[in-house]
Amino acid sequence: MPEPDQVAPVAIRARRRTLGVPGKLAVGWLLLVVIAALLAPVLPLDDPNDPVGSIARQGPGTDGHVLGGDGLGRDLFSRLVWGARASLLLSVSAVILGIVIGGFLGLVAGYFRGRFDTLFVGLFDVLLSFPQLILALTLVTVLATGEGVSSTRRMVVLVFALGVVSIPVLGRIARANTLTWSQREFVLAARAMGARHRSIMFGEVLPNVLPAMFSIALLGIAVVIVAEGGLSLLGVGVRLPTPSWGNIIAEGRSELRDAPHVVLAPTVAIFLTVLALNYLGDVVRSRLDVRESAL
């Protein structure tokens, strides 16, 4: 047992300019996913919704199908690429919604304080007092289930529901950062020069608040990708036949025994994407010194 005076001091992390190997791998993987998702319509892929009986439940490598077929014999690799499209579209849109609305409310609350602050912080508290998945689940079920609901309406409601869930998280970060940045000399200087509130908020304060929000937004995208998976398993994710990573897993669940690769492939895709986003989020946060407790 070493003596207590050998307790290592807090590791002061060197703020390196380069990303390092894991960081480059993370960026590489995310680029690959984004490019694949964007180019899905022009890539030489099989139709993700065209069942070929001979490859149903067949494992990777069957008849030139890289990942094999799913339960109905649709090319799994193609579904995975198209699924990336839906999963990314959903998660990025939802987080952008959270950034715009949460960011605006947080900025106003932190800049003007007083009544706005009480009101918006109260709103964030109320939104946070629902378990996130339950709130999203409830909104989607009430607004977009039933016979007449189109895939587009389901998608829009999913973006709205998951966006609502991310508003308080991003809003609190925006508010906390605005509170400190508004105290700075350059804000005082701008005010002394007679700048309007609007131009100080958006011109002086916002550019300083955005990087912190961005680091949380990276984590937010990861959370939304996972949440879509959860909602799909409960039957209220992206509506079939449009593939998403979540609903491929949900569909494959019933044939886990005969075709485990159908569940494993999108699971690995989600894992790598979430890992990459978490890692980059951590890197950005430690650079910017965003406190995790502010979450």
Place this chain on the structure above:
Amino acid sequence: MRVVARRLVHLLVVLFFVTLFVALLTSMLPGDPVDAIAGFASEEQKEALREDLGLDDPVWTQYGRWIGDFVTGDLGGYYSVTGERPVMDRVSTALPVSLQLMVEAQLLALVFAVPLGVYSAYRAGSRFDRTASATLFGLLAIPNFALALVLAYYVGVELGWLPVSGYVAPNEDLLEHFRRMAMPAVSLAVGQIAVYMRLLRSDMIATLQEDFITMAKAKGIPPSHVLWRHALRPSSLTLLTVAGLNVGTLIGGAVIVEVIFSLPGMGLLLFEAINARQYIALQSLVAIIAVGYVLINFLVDVLYAVLDPRIRHARA
């Protein structure tokens, strides 16, 4: 006591808005709510149901009636062609199952996270610390449903070690209970281990720099005693708060894990209600979950204030 009083006001405000949102869910249904709730019913039955639910009443009347029913345990019914069955019957058996699952998962997570966090903080920067941190960072990226499915396939189906579905009450057969709960609890606990360990580690590293630790070491108190008695205590308060907040994530995860392992808890009820479009049941289930979550966080806050002398004696 003032801290508690202020928290109590906060609690009431939050409870009011949460229940208001839930109570008005049925009026958010697109189209005629009665068609959505009981589409199969005849016109007279629909009229009776509309009357019964009071959907034409003003908002505040609807809210008042809903909350009155809710606190007296009237959670509405499941509507089917054969009539109406009370939701309460199902909830009273489902709620204990979900609570057992969450408590067991939480305990499992803490049993692993606390020693790992304490030792990593003590040997910060060592190979052990770096390996543990990297492993847990990876575990953090595994969605609990993915882990549940992988466990169900390998441990349940391929190896056949544990049953993949069903529930046995602990007072019936304790061993069988744990055999059925093992995979669901592990699926939920793994992500939590990473969260708690990371938190405890960074918190304890800061605590170990404080003067009273140097003082304790100078007095010649053995390192393990300093670590577990002097340093862990203040850090465990932070852990408590985060454990309270994490219940939200845990609830979301439990819903999905219950569906995967067919555990007859609140999550499975919620799943059935969604698929059968039982909106009244959905409303009541969401209300119970949300109110429960708010109350747990209130209790954690109060407990925190009672346990931490710095807050207990603070005069604002």
